[in-house]
Amino acid sequence: DLARINALMFQAPIMASLMRKFLTRPPGRILEIGAGDGTFMLKVARRMARDWRQVELTMLDRIGLATPKLAADFAGLGWTIETITADVFDWAERADGRAFDAITVNLFLHHFNDAALLRLFSLLRPKAPLILATEPLxxxxxxxxxxxxxxxxxxxxxxxxxxxxxxxxxxx
Ligand SMILES: C[S@@+](CC[C@H](N)C(=O)[O-])C[C@H]1O[C@@H](n2cnc3c(N)ncnc32)[C@H](O)[C@@H]1O
Incomplete structure (x- = not known):
């Protein structure tokens, strides 16, 4: 159902257009939070891969759903994926690795109230200069x-x- 809803709402082309607008140089590293089974970001990557080669994509979700086939599909585009199975708040409180060029998020932020969003953005602020979000209107x-x-x-x-x-x- 989610895949069909993403298609009906044009979420992948909207995210791709946000990427082109706000990331004027090809990014090296992207973090996607609430990534689900990864198929949404694969559709986005297919739209971007001709111009953006060798992106390191980290996909985080509290449910681990990524498959070897998904990794192979991304690899075919020249993108490498890392998956993290964790609650985003727990992860963001602890993680202190290399920063990302952008954080992307699709149909996820609306799960949280204003206080939780403020906490989430505060935790993510040091990890990337930009968050691109495609959420329900x-x-x-x-x-x-x-x-x-x-x-x-x-x-x-x-x-x-x-x-x-x-x-x-x-x-x-
Ligand atoms: C509506 S789905 C969207 C999935 C994906 N972005 C897509 O478009 O297919 C929301 C996702 O957020 C994940 N999620 C919800 N709360 C979370 C949390 N606190 N930390 C990490 N993932 C969470 C769920 O497991 C689910 O995969």
Missing amino acids: RAGFALVAARILPAIGVNDVTRHDAVESVRAGFRG
């Missing part, structure tokens, strides 16, 4: 679109989650 038309998702056969969890995600989304 808290708007009437997005709520209507979320409510008609059953038309494409999404499951009960997604029916609930889509509406709640729009309500928890962002403006401005």
Whole structure:
């Protein structure tokens, strides 16, 4: 369901356009938080790889879902991946390695209230100069679109989650 929703919302092309706009030089290292099964970022990488070769991508999620096939798909683009299975807050409190050129995040920040977001951004601030986020728009038309998702056969969890995600989304 999430893969289809990402496609319907044009999340990968939107993220790719943000990357082109805000990262004017090819990045060496990117961190993705709340990366899920990694298929979203693979779609983004496919759009960027012609111009950005040899990117080191670190994908963090509290559920470890990456597969050898995923690593091979990225390798085919010239990108290397590292996966981290951890809660982002726990990881950010402890991690002190090399900084990243950017942190990317798709359909993740809306999980958190303002206090948690402030804490998250404060923890991530020393780790990269830039965060690129593609999140739900808290708007009437997005709520209507979320409510008609059953038309494409999404499951009960997604029916609930889509509406709640729009309500928890962002403006401005
Ligand atoms: C809506 S999914 C989005 C996944 C992916 N970005 C995508 O577009 O396919 C949100 C993801 O955030 C992860 N997540 C939620 N809270 C987390 C936390 N505190 N630390 C790390 N990952 C978390 C979940 O496991 C899930 O994979």
